[in-house]
Amino acid sequence: MKVTKTDASAPSAPTGLAVSNIKSSSVDLSWNAATDNTGVNVYNIYANDVLVASTGKLSCTVTGLQPNTAYVFKVTAVDYKKNESAKSTGVNATTLAGASITFSVKDGSTALKDAEVTYGGDKQLTDASGNTVFPVKAGNIAYQVFKKGYKQVTGSISASKDTTLSITLLPDCMVSFVITDGTNPLQGVTVYFNGVNKTTDSQGKTSFSELRPGNYTYMIRMTGYNDVAKSVNIADDTTLTISLTAKTTALATKQNNIEIYPNPAGEQIWIENAAGATIEILDLSGTVRLNVCISSSLQKIETLCLPEGTYVVRIMLNGQTTTSLIQIRK
Structure with a gap:
């Protein structure tokens, strides 16, 4: 005799039931998946304990509701053997008394959550789908849509029935x-940012505009200095102040391998392999601040008299002149 097994186990009750986009005759519901030993087939949606819809998805727009009416919504899970779970925890919603206007806010194709929408003096934030719903007001009503990092949008709209207004915000960081x-400040520094490169002005400044909030990487490069490559999270207008360090100096001539260290330096620097050379240290205006004759293969130069900053080191040896940069920090 063949024995057929029966499945009498119902799925678990759905959890996380949430309601949004409440209008005069419809609401949106979403929930978390239930579990079952054979799998969930459909979800049943109840309004005030009356079955109003079924779906195989984890969300549903319930239509055909009465305006200005209080509802308690619950959801059950049904498996392939038609075993139905217990009802989920209910969520309460009262439909609007009349027509509604939905603001749908996006950045291109991406929904923007927590955009601030003001309509006729009432203010609400958009949900994860970029939507928020207001009861329609009579007349031509002003609205304003704002989110940090984006250009504000303003306008007005006259509506007498359910209306959806799509708003695209443009990045403005x-x-x-x-x-x-x-x-x-360093002029002529190249800054690579978001696929574009610019150079700094006489105040060491440059900027990039119309950026979306988010993470970006950048690189900063100037001859004689170490590159800087980092990332930054931009949520609003941002100013980054960056200090470059001069590269460790290793100067070569045909006869000698001359080294200057440390770099950055403090109260002194050392010159190696430069016996017989004349060393000039100039500030960035071209003024000679120190002039030293090197008499040994390793010689110390006191830099205590130099203010902090970047200096040009000019080495003259055997009719050749070589220059490099060094930083003084106290």
Whole structure:
């Protein structure tokens, strides 16, 4: 005799039931998946304990509701053997008394959550789908849509029936770079950001605009200095002040391998393999601040008299002149 097994186990009750986009005759519901030993087939939706819809998805728009009416919505899960779970915890919603206007806010194709929408003096935030719903007001009503990092949108609308207004916000973040050598601004620094490169002005500044909020990487490069490559999260207008450090100096001539260290330096620097050379240290205006004759293969130069900043080191040896940059930090 063949024995057929029966499935008498009902699925678990759905959890996380939530309601949104409440209008005069419809609401949107969403919930978390139930579990079952053979699998869930459909979900039943109840309004005030009356079955009003079924779906195989985890969300549903319930239509055909009465205006200005209080409802308690619950959901059950049904498996392939038609075993039905217990009802979920209910959620309460009261439909609007009349027509509604839905603001649907996006950045391109991406829904924007928590955009601030003001309609006729009432203010609400958009949900995860980028939507928020208001009861329609009589007349031509002003609205304003704002989200940090985006350009504000304003306008007015006259509606007498259920209406959806789609709003696209344009990115409006700006990131400004201020580049210094630790003391003075650096002009001519190349800043690579978001696929674009710009150079700093005489104040060491450059900027990039119309950026979406989010994470970006950047690189900063200037001859004689170490590159800086980092990432930054932009949520609003941002200013980044960055100090570049001069590269460790290793200067080569045909006869000698001359080294200057440390770099950055403090109260002194050392010159190696430069016996017989004349060393000039100039500030960025071209003024000679120190002039030293090197008499040994390893010689110390006191830099205590130099203010913090970037300096040009000019080495003259055997009729050749070589220059490099060094930073002084105290």
